[in-house]
Amino acid sequence: MSSPGELKLSGWEVGETRKLPGMDVKKIGKDLYEIFIGPQHPGSGHMRIIVRLDGDVMVEVDPDLGYVHRTMEKLAEGRSFIKVIPLVERMAILDACNITLPYVEAVEKLMDIEPPERAKYLRVLLCEINRIASHLYGMGIFGVFLGHSTMYMWPFGDREVFVELAERLTGARLTHSYPVPGGVRRDVPEGFTDDLRKAVRYMRKRLEEYRKIFLDNPVIRARLEGVGVIPRNLAIELGIVGPNLRASGVEYDVRMVEPYEAYGELDFEVPVFEEGDALARAWVRVEEIKQSLRILEQVADKLDKMPREGFMHDKFWAKAPKLYKDVYSREGRVKLMPLFANLKVPAGKAFARAEAGRGEIVYYVESEGKFTPYRVRVVSPSFRNAIVFKYIAPGHRLMDLPAIYGSIDYFPPEADR
Amino acid sequence: MAGVVDTIISWIFWPPLFQLVIAPGLVAALAIVIFILWFERKTAARVQMRVGPYNVSPRLGGALQLIADLIRYSFQEPIIPKTVDTAAFILAPLAMLVISVVPTAAIPVSPLPWTWPIPMEHSLLVALALTTLSPVFLVAAGWASNNKFSVIGSTREAFMVTAYELVFIISLLAVAAPVHSYNLVEIVEAQAGWRMFAILNPLAFLAAFIAILMSTSGFPFEIPESEHEVVAGPFTEYSGLLYGIDMGAAYIKRYVMSVLLTIAFLGGWKPLDPQPGAGLLAGYIAPLVVVLVKATIVMAVMSFFRAVYGRYRLDQAVDLAWRVILPMALAGYALGLIYGYLGVI
Amino acid sequence: MPPRPSRRRVPPYGFLAAVKGNLGAIAVGLKYFLDPNRFTLHYPREYIRLKPGYRGFIVLNKAKCIMCESCARICPAAAMKMVRFQAPDPRRPGKMKLYKYPVINYQRCIFCGYCVDVCPTEALRHVPAHDVVYYNLEEMDLNLEQFQVEPKSPAEVEGGIPVRYVFDPERGLVKVPEKGQAGGG
Numbered sequence: 036m037s038s039p040g041e042l043k044l045s046g047w048e049v050g051e052t053r054k055l056p057g058m059d060v061k062k063i064g065k066d067l068y069e070i071f072i073g074p075q076h077p078g079s080g081h082m083r084i085i086v087r088l089d090g091d092v093m094v095e096v097d098p099d100l101g102y103v104h105r106t107m108e109k110l111a112e113g114r115s116f117i118k119v120i121p122l123v124e125r126m127a128i129l130d131a132c133n134i135t136l137p138y139v140e141a142v143e144k145l146m147d148i149e150p151p152e153r154a155k156y157l158r159v160l161l162c163e164i165n166r167i168a169s170h171l172y173g174m175g176i177f178g179v180f181l182g183h184s185t186m187y188m189w190p191f192g193d194r195e196v197f198v199e200l201a202e203r204l205t206g207a208r209l210t211h212s213y214p215v216p217g218g219v220r221r222d223v224p225e226g227f228t229d230d231l232r233k234a235v236r237y238m239r240k241r242l243e244e245y246r247k248i249f250l251d252n253p254v255i256r257a258r259l260e261g262v263g264v265i266p267r268n269l270a271i272e273l274g275i276v277g278p279n280l281r282a283s284g285v286e287y288d289v290r291m292v293e294p295y296e297a298y299g300e301l302d303f304e305v306p307v308f309e310e311g312d313a314l315a316r317a318w319v320r321v322e323e324i325k326q327s328l329r330i331l332e333q334v335a336d337k338l339d340k341m342p343r344e345g346f347m348h349d350k351f352w353a354k355a356p357k358l359y360k361d362v363y364s365r366e367g368r369v370k371l372m373p374l375f376a377n378l379k380v381p382a383g384k385a386f387a388r389a390e391a392g393r394g395e396i397v398y399y400v401e402s403e404g405k406f407t408p409y410r411v412r413v414v415s416p417s418f419r420n421a422i423v424f425k426y427i428a429p430g431h432r433l434m435d436l437p438a439i440y441g442s443i444d445y446f447p448p449e450a451d452r
Numbered sequence: 453m454a455g456v457v458d459t460i461i462s463w464i465f466w467p468p469l470f471q472l473v474i475a476p477g478l479v480a481a482l483a484i485v486i487f488i489l490w491f492e493r494k495t496a497a498r499v500q501m502r503v504g505p506y507n508v509s510p511r512l513g514g515a516l517q518l519i520a521d522l523i524r525y526s527f528q529e530p531i532i533p534k535t536v537d538t539a540a541f542i543l544a545p546l547a548m549l550v551i552s553v554v555p556t557a558a559i560p561v562s563p564l565p566w567t568w569p570i571p572m573e574h575s576l577l578v579a580l581a582l583t584t585l586s587p588v589f590l591v592a593a594g595w596a597s598n599n600k601f602s603v604i605g606s607t608r609e610a611f612m613v614t615a616y617e618l619v620f621i622i623s624l625l626a627v628a629a630p631v632h633s634y635n636l637v638e639i640v641e642a643q644a645g646w647r648m649f650a651i652l653n654p655l656a657f658l659a660a661f662i663a664i665l666m667s668t669s670g671f672p673f674e675i676p677e678s679e680h681e682v683v684a685g686p687f688t689e690y691s692g693l694l695y696g697i698d699m700g701a702a703y704i705k706r707y708v709m710s711v712l713l714t715i716a717f718l719g720g721w722k723p724l725d726p727q728p729g730a731g732l733l734a735g736y737i738a739p740l741v742v743v744l745v746k747a748t749i750v751m752a753v754m755s756f757f758r759a760v761y762g763r764y765r766l767d768q769a770v771d772l773a774w775r776v777i778l779p780m781a782l783a784g785y786a787l788g789l790i791y792g793y794l795g796v797i
Numbered sequence: 798m799p800p801r802p803s804r805r806r807v808p809p810y811g812f813l814a815a816v817k818g819n820l821g822a823i824a825v826g827l828k829y830f831l832d833p834n835r836f837t838l839h840y841p842r843e844y845i846r847l848k849p850g851y852r853g854f855i856v857l858n859k860a861k862c863i864m865c866e867s868c869a870r871i872c873p874a875a876a877m878k879m880v881r882f883q884a885p886d887p888r889r890p891g892k893m894k895l896y897k898y899p900v901i902n903y904q905r906c907i908f909c910g911y912c913v914d915v916c917p918t919e920a921l922r923h924v925p926a927h928d929v930v931y932y933n934l935e936e937m938d939l940n941l942e943q944f945q946v947e948p949k950s951p952a953e954v955e956g957g958i959p960v961r962y963v964f965d966p967e968r969g970l971v972k973v974p975e976k977g978q979a980g981g982g
């Protein structure tokens with residue numbers, strides 16, 4: 036007869052629950068070692084991964100999302116349409132334009148307006164700058180997860196180049212709030228396209244060095260090759276998006292399957308890799324940066340040739356007073372008409388999607404014809420990718436978890452919304 | 453008066469004391485480790501588009517940063533969690549620190565017999581044996597912490613021991629064969645001019661070098677403390693000065709092993725050649741400095757790897773050790789035997 | 798030419814490539830060890846001269862304000878609030894008038910710049926400072942007088958060197974000290 040405070044260990048079956056004072060204790064498995072990685076852990080980000088280990092091998096991996104959940108969808112219901120932009124931007128501030136663009140597009144669909152040509156190119160410009168910055172960020176985190184501190188610092192340092200570009204364009208380093216219904220908020224400043232071309236040249240050179248120190252580094256090769264393979268079928272089944280999907284050999288990119296803004300007119304490739312392992316995911320990102328650089332060059336040429344007008348839909352600009360036009364021609368800053376504060380959007384439902392840095396992001400906006408949206412639904416790429424942990428990590432060693440995590444480029448604030 | 457000074461000098465330079473506590477022992481070890489830590493951070497910063505330590509003493513390039521860190525560690529509250537095995541928790545890092553220094557007793561820094569703390573007949577074996585002691589305390593520290601991450605970290609260290617220990621010993625024995633002696637002094641004396649064993653026997657040298665990286669968690673083998681799975685490995689629960697000691701001990705171990713490597717492969721105090729009649733300066737201090745400088749260069753190269761490599765996976769590191777490095781060490785040993793048989797040295 | 802997929806494979810890797818990979822990695826490391834490419838800003842000894850158009854702190858030009866409230870209405874963070882007070886009307890002597898002006902609470906402001914962009918008379922503007930600090934939270938809630946004072950970057954006040962970053966095709970961003978240019982850029 037044991038005392039109530041004592042746990043009887045003999046004859047305890049897996050899955051059976053026994054009582055301790057104040058708690059139930061369940062045996063999770065024979066010889067399993069359960070560790071909770073996160074949310075306060077150098078290798079977890081803002082989430083918890085519950086790992087069950089058999090020796091050094093993970094047998095069960097459970098991503099536990101929601102640590103940075105901010106009820107964005109609910110908050111959006113109480114704000115006027117334009118105020119939702121800075122809100123949803125906070126899902127992934129390093130990818131701000133890509134993240135907010137589909138929302139703006141959805142509102143535009145409801146209002147039945149289309150941004151003018153130049154605004155489309157300006158949006159593409161910032162989207163690609165963001166995509167590069169986002170990929171560099173992801174690669175930096177990837178690098179440090181593998182203990183490669185140079186690969187941590189380099190992409191972060193080089194990302195500064197693109198953050199600086201974005202700052203010159205929008206006035207803010209990260210939270211650009213750049214696209215607004217009807218157009219964009221700034222035009223390119225003086226000398227911007229030249230700086231852009233310089234940055235593109237620099238980045239091309241750097242990508243070669245990344246390859247030397249990281250992708251072709253035998254240590255990194257050994258860590259990544261064949262690790263965390265997502266077979267093509269599984270990737271489709273789980274609904275994975277973005278570079279992770281393309282690394283598994285699926286040709287899917289919203290920019291390609293449903294070109295939005297000016298993407299249909301640009302000449303670029305969507306790199307797709309066959310292998311589906313962590314190494315392929317790293318390669319996809321590098322190749323995508325190369326393609327983004329290509330897009331940036333084309334956009335720069337195009338912007339140089341275009342007349343400096345048509346950055347805002349006529350609905351918001353035709354009646355603009357002279358001061359507004361003066362400010363625009365002087366500073367390239369697009370002033371917002373006061374009606375933006377109380378934008379009344381016709382009733383209806385709209386759906387828009389875009390290819391953000393980490394994959395397809397989908398917005399569903401429903402309006403009742405009031406000042407605030409009735410519903411804003413966001414499906415973010417990281418949320419769709421999170422499930423991967425559960426399926427591909429088991430069977431790998433514990434030390435593979437950071438490699439898998441980093442290669443997925445999972446970003447908890449984006450998933451948790 | 454002069455007699456007193458002489459007495460004090462002779463006490464300080466009494467080899468068993470001087471060698472262990474001052475140089476190449478504890479004091480020199482700390483000084484060089486502090487330099488190397490600074491160098492490591494600066495090197496990484498240079499490669500990585502950063503400046504590194506700077507604001508503490510901008511004129512010296514932030515060299516005092518490490519001292520500042522040390523002060524900070526000393527004044528931090530050492531938190532000892534309730535769940536740890538207190539005695540082992542406190543003693544393990546201290547023991548690790550002390551044990552890491554002990555091999556210096558068996559490492560000669562000069563050919564003159566009066567500078568040897570112990571007889572140097574089998575000094576290579578003694579030094580090797582002493583270097584193998586400290587992982588025990590690392591494992592103990594992790595086990596005493598009673599934390600899952602610590603235990604995993606300790607286990608990894610235990611695995612790594614199986615990987616590097618044999619390699620290190622075999623590759624160092626490769627220098628004993630040509631000289632027909634385990635006496636480190638004779639081993640150094642055999643390496644006159646460019647006939648260093650690092651050049652004659654690069655296989656064994658490389659194997660020993662990699663073994664040092666493995667045993668002291670140098671990149672690319674920084675596995676037991678791998679931050680992204682096991683926080684700080686065996687040291688997860690440590691804080692304050694104890695954490696500082698934990699971290700320092702690994703570097704001191706690396707330093708001691710580098711000194712051993714210098715003696716065995718890089719010609720020790722060569723090109724100096726102190727004659728039997730030499731005094732304190734020429735016979736003891738000068739060769740000592742040469743050894744320390746060479747060891748520091750070895751450590752600096754190891755530090756540079758931090759900026760170039762990531763870390764291997766545990767199984768890959770062990771695999772590499774057994775499949776590549778161990779055969780390499782054995783080949784190095786065979787080469788040493790051939791040299792010995794042919795009497796090349 | 799519209800976007801199209803391009804299927805690739807990761808380049809194969811053998812023993813030779815591994816040796817080459819090791820050497821290549823070390824060579825690149827050495828290259829930067831010998832010729833570091835760093836652009837750290839030694840703040841506050843140096844500070845960035847912000848570009849015109851930077852969305853920094855905001856000041857009000859009361860004379861231009863027409864009290865339209867647009868700025869307070871568009872503020873997504875509810876940082877901009879209107880203060881109301883009665884004061885003598887200059888145009889109708891002896892009569893009182895209701896004045897309302899915006900004030901800002903920097904605890905809440907997210908520097909989205911909507912208020913500046915929506916102001917119909919350019920009464921609000923950004924100043925080229927982004928590093929103003931406050932001793933406590935209450936101070937961040939500005940009143941009407943404080944809102945009209947241009948905040949200064951503490952680094953500038955303390956005599957830091959203004960620098961600019963310029964783009965360079967070889968080194969990315971290059972830090973250039975800016976000499977002899979007074980005033981906000």
Ligand code: SF4
Nearest residue numbers: 872906907909910912
């Ligand atoms: S910058 Fe944005 S958050 Fe700040 S006061 Fe203006 S509108 Fe509000």
Ligand code: SF4
Nearest residue numbers: 862863865866868916
């Ligand atoms: S929007 Fe401009 S004019 Fe209108 S209240 Fe605000 S500051 Fe005054």
